[in-house]
Amino acid sequence: MTTERIAIVTGAARGIGAEVARxxxxxxxxxxxxxxxxxxxxxxVDGIVADGGAALAVGADVTDETAVSAAVGRVAEKLGDPTILVNNAGIIRDNLLFKMTADDWDSVLSVHLRGAFLxxxxxxxxxxxxGWGRIVNLSSTSALGNRGQVNYSAAKAGMQGLTKTLALELGRFGVTANAIAPGFIATDMTAATAERIGMGFEEFKKANAAEIPVRRVGEPADIAHVVSFYVSEGAGFVSGQVIYVAGGPKD
Structure with missing residues (x-):
């Protein structure tokens, strides 16, 4: 039986975040x-409520310290004290190193790492x-390195270090921290990548699926399933871990 908790999912208006929220x-x-x-x-939110659930729409820039404090306070006031946090908010500003601007670097590191920290x-x-909590951070297979994503790769590797340290610091208080590193997931973000390189999205997905052992690309629901496990009562002895959800093993 699931104990009802109050959860916050960042970057939840669409894609993986929306599916995790649902x-x-x-x-x-x-x-x-x-x-x-x-x-x-x-x-x-409307979809969740229509299905009989409880949800609240919250607008906030996760890189803004004041906005984060106000947003979490509002959640506590309207829904109750939050004890589940899914740090999913993220952006991409892909480019090769010699073309990447300092702003491209700073903005990606800020949303992912500063946002998750705050x-x-x-x-x-x-x-x-x-005396109970669950933190789930979204990393990526790009944490292992990916051409054209030096900023994103660094941010997603940083999410793993952040996760392990949170697990060490917060475990004594009944709080676990874990990460998920998705591979190719069909979202607006990957569709934008296909457009950027001049390839149709269906063709792009087919090409990527051919390189994945299970011969398909991932869907947001694949990530939501793992989040559901991490935040469950039964996962209380799982902390500081990174699960690669990529249709096959990753080094």
Whole structure:
């Protein structure tokens, strides 16, 4: 039986974040759907509510310390003290090193790492007070290195280091921290990558699927399933781990 908790999912207006929010709601949790544009979150919230769940749309820039504090405080006021946090917010600014600007580097590192740091620091107050918590950070197979993504690769590798340190620091308070490293997932972000390189999305997916052992690309639901496990009551002895959800092994 699932104990109802209050969850916050960042970058949840679409793609993986939206699917994670829907899955957590179907698991019986109340979910704050957080993204930069609050209006963009409403469709996800409306769907959850229509299915009998509880959800709240929250607009916040996860890189803004004041905005993060206000957003988490609002969740606590409207839904209850948050004890589940999924740090999914992210952007890409792909380019080869010699073409990459400092702004491309700073913006990607800021959204992924500063955002996850600020959100985790704010939510842990509620988790440690309750003696129970779950933090799930979204990494990527790009953490292992990927041409044209020196900023994104560094950010996603950093998410793994952040995760392991959170696990060490927060474990004594009943809080676990784990990461998921997706491979190719069919989302607006990967569709944008296909467009950038001048390839149709279906063709792009087919080409990538041919290189994946299970011979298909991933879907947001594949990631949501793993989040559901990580935040479950039964996963309380799993912490500081990274699961590569990529249709095959990764080095």
């Amino acid at each position: 899955r957590l709601a179907s698991d019986g949790h109340a979910v704050a759907v957080l993204d930069l544009d609050e209006a963009a979150c409403q469709k996800v 959100m985790s620091r704010e939510v842990q107050k509620y988790q440690t007070a309750q």
